[in-house]
Amino acid sequence: MSAGFPGYSGGRTGVRVVVAGDRGTGKSSLIVTAASESFPENVPPVLPPTRLPADFFPDFVPLTIIDTSSSLESRSKRNEELKRADVVVLTYACDQQVTLTRLRTYWLPELRQLEVKVPVIVVGCKLDLRDEHETTAIEQVMTPIMQLFREIETCIECSAASLIQVPEVFYYAQKAVLHPTAPLFDQEKQALQPKCISALRRIFILCDRDMDGALNDEELNEFQVKCFNAPLQPAEIVGVKRVVQEKLPDGVNQLGLTLSGFLFLHALFIEKGRLETTWAVLRKFGYNDDLKLRDDFLPVPSKRYPDQAMELTSEAGEFLRGIFRLFDTDNDGALLPGELVELFSTAPERPWNEAPYEDAAEGTSLGYLSLNGFLSEWDLMTLLDPLRSLANLVYIGYSGDPASALRITRRRTIDRKKQRTDRSVFQCFVFGPKNAGKSTLLDSLLGRPFSTGYFTSNTSERFAVNVVSQVGGTKRTLILREIPEDGLKKFLSNKEFLAPCDVAVFLYDSSDEYSWKRSQELLVEVARHGEESGYGIPCLLISAKTDLDPYPMSIQESIGVCLKLGMQAPTSVSVKSGNLNNIFNRIIDVAVQPHLNIPETETGRSRKQYQQLASRSLMCMSVGAAAALFGLALYRVYAARRSTST
CATH class of the missing domain: 3.40.50.300 (P-loop containing nucleotide triphosphate hydrolases)
Structure with missing residues (x-):
């Protein structure tokens, strides 16, 4: 070949x-x-x-x-x-x-x-x-x-x-x-490595332009020219197919060379010591020595501000919807585990088998991935690891210009000045003391009832992501990121910690006085960090577990704190009783109007007043200086005229 x-x-x-x-x-x-x-x-x-x-x-x-x-x-x-x-x-x-x-x-x-x-x-x-x-x-x-x-x-x-x-x-x-052997071939099993099979499968599909499951003579010749800059003679094509058919009858059919035949040929090259042939093919299609796409094949902008993010474009979203329908072979609106394996069969590995993606999206009662869950996983991966997201888009067949798949959002600080945003994916940080109900809130975003018994450790970060429908039919993706209380000090040591956050939610157990006091402390601490870092963010206070008896004065105190900080009153929820009070739409409403609900502490208010006073003083000094200069100019004109008249 x-x-x-x-x-x-x-x-x-x-x-x-x-x-x-x-x-x-x-x-x-x-x-x-x-x-x-x-x-x-x-x-x-x-x-x-x-x-x-x-x-x-x-x-x-x-x-x-x-x-x-x-x-x-x-x-x-x-x-x-x-x-x-x-x-x-x-x-x-x-x-x-x-x-x-x-x-x-x-x-x-x-x-x-x-x-x-x-x-x-x-x-x-x-x-x-x-x-x-x-x-x-x-x-x-x-x-x-x-x-x-x-x-x-x-x-x-x-x-x-x-x-x-x-x-x-x-x-x-x-x-x-x-031209190393190990990435391509398992010497012990005498078989192609799984990653090599995935890469060659993708290459085969790309070369099978008529999508009939076989490479005909014309497609084989185009493949040969692309990889080796030389065409195959008709007799050579016949010879290649004869070699395959003798050893592997189903490697060739009436339409041409099948996928199994294509893989067999490469295994044959490797066994005969011609690894450079298979490596030439892989590298021509953008693979590195780890059998992953090289970075130069993945045009992800590396320079962006900390408060900018990457989102999928509408073109990439439409492609993913089409892929979902294509692999949902039983048309049940969900991807079975086997269907998901088949979908990623041309990728080096399934991308969502580990944290933070595993168990982060909505599934059916049987654990299958719904369309919303599928799209949400892509949105989360694009936000956290845009290079990996783009690579997987290309692996599964995105044929458009890779640069058209992702877009950089406008800076959040600019959104807040312009009092609007064009984002479609919002990230919300969820703060609160232990046992306030943070994990339960994340589960409810995924449609999981309180009684299902999901449990997540309070000592590690966790993500939950889902598509939220708003009034009027607009759909936005909401990502909840649970911030463990124990790790907050470490997070706040990073000046840019709040830069990727659209909304901060502070959760407290309405029946527990300590929970409320601690949540208030966290709110003030985060608000101060936002003021000092320049990444002030909208905040929302959530009174959870309202099915329990509230501790005395909780409502009055929480309203007072919100008024003092310039925030809207707390939102009450009870996941156990099913009263979510439309909380996820409320979070998105706050994110869509990013200039509102940014808390202002006493320290921040004093700093702002000082800056305004200093600005006014400078303005007065400038006006006074200008008046003095103007008076001096008038005096000189008057003196000149008087001198002329005498």
Whole structure:
């Protein structure tokens, strides 16, 4: 399926090779012979770093070779070099069986002890000195060792004195770095890695332009030209399909090469040592060595103010709705676990299997993901990790310009000055003492009844996200972020902590005096932080658990605090009795009018009055100075006229 050597198209500009092994195994001679293409008569014990230029290799990437000493005195320095290696070459002498045994008993375990997690090339040097009666093939000797140490990429024997396979040693070393096996192929299972299958599946779907589940001759040829800049001849296409059909009958059908056939071909390339072919394909479609899309394929603006956010555009939203309908094969309005797995089958992994996404969105009673839950997860991921969100959009088939999928919102500080916002996703920080009902409030946003017994630790952050319908049919996404009371001091040490917040909610248990007092303290503390940092935010006080008897004076005190701070009166809710008092719409109403409900403390009010007084004083001084200058100018005109008249 490829034509000629595909070359290297990754991001590396050099490869660092560290050569190690027992004394006398031929390390230095191997290096000098590779660099000079001649066998040296005298070689120093340890060579300085040796550079092989880019034109030594078909991939045109230079190599730096580091020689090491095997002495105990040099162990520390050698270990440091091994930790900096891109690939390790371990040598043994073909005429000294003990040096081969030492690879298994000392050198390979030593690399593991040092946690050197790079490819290893095992090289038998001095092939010319091997006993001519020795008939054991290298494969027989090395296979048990390679099964025990999977980090060994390949084994090769050479002779520096006879100039046998010396360049090949460093070609394989470079190849192990530029075209690694581990991300593509599981040697133990003898199968493609799951991430490799996902990437190749996506590439197959992109190349299957008529979406009939097979690559016809024209599509195969376009694929070939894109990846290798050379067309396939008709006879070559026939040959490719014949090879697949002989080994895998369902790899080819009447329409062309199927997905299973496409995957089989790449497994065949890898098994035959042609990893550069599969890597050329993957890199042409934007993948890095971790089989994830490179950042240059994902145009997410890196420069934005702390109080700006990323949102999905309407184009991306429409795409996601279409994807949801496509994979909701039973048309029940929800994605089953299997349907969700299929949807993300072209991504390296499912993105919502861990915190903060896991269990953060609305699902059905059976745990399936509703459309609102699906869209909400995307909104949350876009807010928290826009690069990951865009990458997953592309993985699952977003075909538009990636730059058209996300937009940067206007700064929140500007929204508050203009007294309006065009955001469609709002983030609300939920503060409150322990047992005030924060987690219960988050659960209610997800439609979970009080009796379901959901429980979340108060010591960690948690998110809940859902689509909220407003009066008039407008839909906004609300993200509730629970702020643990114990961690507030740490959060407030960050000046920009409140920058991404649209609304702050302060929850207290209306039946508990301490809960109310503590919530009031939190409110004042956060309000002061907002004033000092310049990120003053709208705040809302929520009186929770109103199904219980309130402690005396709670209502009067809370109203008084709100009046003093310039906020609206507290909103009463009882999740247990189902009386939410339209709280989520109220939160969004506050977010939509960001200039209202920003609390003003005594300290902030004094600072504001001082700034106004200073501003007026400066204005008076400016007016006085201007009047003085004007008077002086009039006097000069008068004096000039008087002088002329006399």
